[in-house]
Amino acid sequence: MDSKEVILLKKALERQKKARQQAERILEEKSKELYDASLHLKQTNKVLENLLDQKTAQIDNVFVNIIDPYLIMDLKGNIIKMNSAAEEFLGFSKEENIKLTELIHPDYKEYSKASFKSLYTTGLIKKFRPGIITKNNELKFIEVNGSLIKDKKGNISGAQGVFRDITAELEMKNLLNTQRQRLDIIVEHSPLGIWLTSKDTLIKVNNTMQKMLGYTEEELRSINPMEITSLESLNASKEYREKLIKGEIDEFSVVKKYLRKDGSSFSAKTTVSAVRNIKGELRYEVALIEDITHEIELEEEKKQLVKDLESSNKGLQEYAHIVSHDLKSPLRSISALTTWMYEDYKDKLDDNGVYNLKMMQDKVESMDKLIDGILKYSTIKSDNLDNSIVDVNEVVQEIKDIIFIPDHVTVKTANKLPTIYADRTKIHQLIQNFLSNAVVHIEREKGLVEVGCEDRGTHWEFSVKDNGVGIPKEYHEKIFKIFQSIGNKERSTGIGLSIVKKIIDLYEGKVWLQSEIGKGTTFFFTLKKQNENTTSN
């Protein structure tokens, strides 16, 4: 071998050596990388394992800590796992090997079957609400939400579910329903129209209101208020409604005019009340509508009747005055002519003629008294009582001064008479009638008439006592009737005591008498004490 060759070979060997060295270095680097990678993988794995452990522990915790009852069952419905809440609720422990399907109340079996079927097909069960019987034999209602459980291969192995006790909730709901039904019955059967709105939106209107207006609830929902009431009525309640909204008032009442679907109308008392929330804001307005057309008509009728009565009363009084005037005028003429007959011809008349003329005068006089009596009787009415403070002692004195009292008769007061609130003229008329009756019917030597009075609480009880001839019992009732005169004296017209009776009636009193023939008579009468503050009697 030549040296050139040797050199070449040497060089080639050198190159190979270098190449091998390089390859070894690369291999070394790669091994290092591989080692690092393997190390990293190991670490990651470790972390993952830890994580998994953690998660498993967490799930176990969740299972234990679910507050709502939770259970897992197999395909046959056997409970294989449940939390303490479920145990507590059902009353069974999981060791008792309970079949869930057996706990379901018979009424809910069909419903349950359908629900489970749906669970198997969809994989989910939602808001399943069966009634179940617990170990204590209590019927409970639950709401179940659940899903199917599948194993690694995807086969269905069972189902799990969370449930909630809704017994109380259902009871509450039923109670509410019952109460609502009852309330509805009241509302619908109310004789008042009821109208509930919230912010001008109709919430409810009862049957009565619908019937009153002739519209259905649906129609009323979309109707313009102007179509069922007049502008005038709307304006009438506007001011009140503003106050109601502002919270200044909680209720108001107005009489409104409503228009029916058929175009007719009616008046109704409308009471609107506010229903507010805690903050005092207006939530609802409840309107109660009472048809008062009939009442208004009655009221009108009543007013008209009173008016008619007043005018007819006035007419009658007017008439009484005219009749009395027209009867009294000719009496005056007859009286005058009779007097002149006597004055001018007394020389030519014999005793009989004079007597007859005197009789004529007497008759004319008694007729005049009768006419006066009728007029007085017909004008005694409560509406012309003019009550004031009257001292009865004064009245008796006045009467003593004007009436004819025979010399043998004394009139005195038994005790001090009261001061009463009454119509002075009527009291005068009243006592005068008793006194003038009493004084003329005394035949004994010393006549005595006594006026007395007792306070009987609500009434004054007056008495007029005489020692006269007395009145037979059979006349005691009769004498108070008009035109009944029992006296045999020419002067009594019989109207006096009926006037008395009428005045006593006006003062809600009574009149009666005690009498003994030959001993005397006592008339009693009561007058109700009048309240000075009231203007009418």
Place this chain on the structure above:
Amino acid sequence: MLNVLFIEDDAIETMKLNRTVSKLQLKHKITEAKNGEEGLEFLKSDEVLPDIILLDLNMPKMSGIEFLEILKADPVLKYLPTIVLTTSENRADLLECYRIGIAGYVIKPLKYEDYEKKLESVFTYWQNNELVKA
């Protein structure tokens, strides 16, 4: 002596007054009118106005109250003292008369003797009064 306008529709009432005046020998001049219209006619005529008027209320045609209203609306005649002489005890009439304006309200009594006495006192009273005189 008084110049009296006597407004009265009833003949016997007129006789009563005349008889009273002559019986009491009073020298008053009595002018009779049968109702309010006649009375007004006389007052509007050229005759001397009366010193007083005695006026009945219930009369046909023009009643006493209607007469009184016309009289009191007249600027001159309203000064004439008018005494109502009536049978009417109706309080409404009495109040209405005083409202319009009267000098007296005398109720005719039933008996003629009482009538004489009342009329005598009425005449005496007005004789003692100072009157406007036409």
